[in-house]
Amino acid sequence: MVQYSASVDRAFAALADPTRRAVLERLGAGSATISELAEPFGMSLTGMKKHIRLLEEAELVTTEKVGRVRRCTLVPYAFEGISTWLQRLDRFAHVVERTKGAR
Amino acid sequence: MNETTVTKPSELEIRVERVFDAPRAHVFSVWTDPQLIPEWWGDGTVVEEMDVRAGGTYRFRTAFGVVQGEYHEVEPPERLVQTFQNHVQTLVFEDLGEQTRMTQTMRFATTEERDTTMNYGVEEGAKGGFARIDEVLRKIAA
Numbered sequence: 186m187v188q189y190s191a192s193v194d195r196a197f198a199a200l201a202d203p204t205r206r207a208v209l210e211r212l213g214a215g216s217a218t219i220s221e222l223a224e225p226f227g228m229s230l231t232g233m234k235k236h237i238r239l240l241e242e243a244e245l246v247t248t249e250k251v252g253r254v255r256r257c258t259l260v261p262y263a264f265e266g267i268s269t270w271l272q273r274l275d276r277f278a279h280v281v282e283r284t285k286g287a288r
Numbered sequence: 289m290n291e292t293t294v295t296k297p298s299e300l301e302i303r304v305e306r307v308f309d310a311p312r313a314h315v316f317s318v319w320t321d322p323q324l325i326p327e328w329w330g331d332g333t334v335v336e337e338m339d340v341r342a343g344g345t346y347r348f349r350t351a352f353g354v355v356q357g358e359y360h361e362v363e364p365p366e367r368l369v370q371t372f373q374n375h376v377q378t379l380v381f382e383d384l385g386e387q388t389r390m391t392q393t394m395r396f397a398t399t400e401e402r403d404t405t406m407n408y409g410v411e412e413g414a415k416g417g418f419a420r421i422d423e424v425l426r427k428i429a430a
């Protein structure tokens with residue numbers, strides 16, 4: 186069984202908010218500064234910083250100060266754990282099953 | 289659901305073995321079909337590039353970031369060597385008649401990197417959690 190760590194609880198809490206989900210979706214298309222993220226939501230920089238801090242604490246987003254602006258990036262897949270991969274293989278097995286005989 | 293085994297054949301490697309209930313050519317074709325990638329990589333995954341031949345590259349934009357690599361050897365339906373982010377994967381598809389055994393060997397540059405991948409999710413539970421989040425995001429996207 187999967188053991189849920191504190192960081193996973195934080196991740197779920199972070200995902201409970203629609204703005205933060207939209208931020209993750211936006212970051213899926215590439216990194217962005219806090220102001221670039223705040224603008225489409227009509228949000229203040231302070232408000233967006235709070236959202237980003239929660240996403241950072243949930244280990245979903247990393248930020249880096251570049252000059253005077255803070256750039257936000259999705260945590261990359263570089264160190265994907267083996268258990269994530271095994272769950273993906275389960276999904277792969279389902280696709281193999283579903284498409285069997287169809288070609 | 290068939291059992292998956294995970295072993296550490298050397299200081300730099302992780303090996304994943306699994307048997308699928310389908311002929312080898314089919315398993316290989318599903319693995320290399322860009323149209324089916326979003327189904328097992330998570331809804332919302334966009335295949336930006338997938339040129340399945342030696343020297344070709346792939347690039348998927350997933351819910352959690354970009355995944356990319358290069359194909360080194362492509363020998364349907366039995367062998368595929370590709371880079372995946374920070375490591376090299378060798379996939380061997382073994383013909384068992386109506387079943388196929390897939391052996392996936394991941395080779396890392398250092399034992400630390402190997403152990404990071406091995407331990408994430410297994411001991412910390414963190415990455416298992418990310419897989420759960422992936423499921424949540426798929427439901428949100430649906």
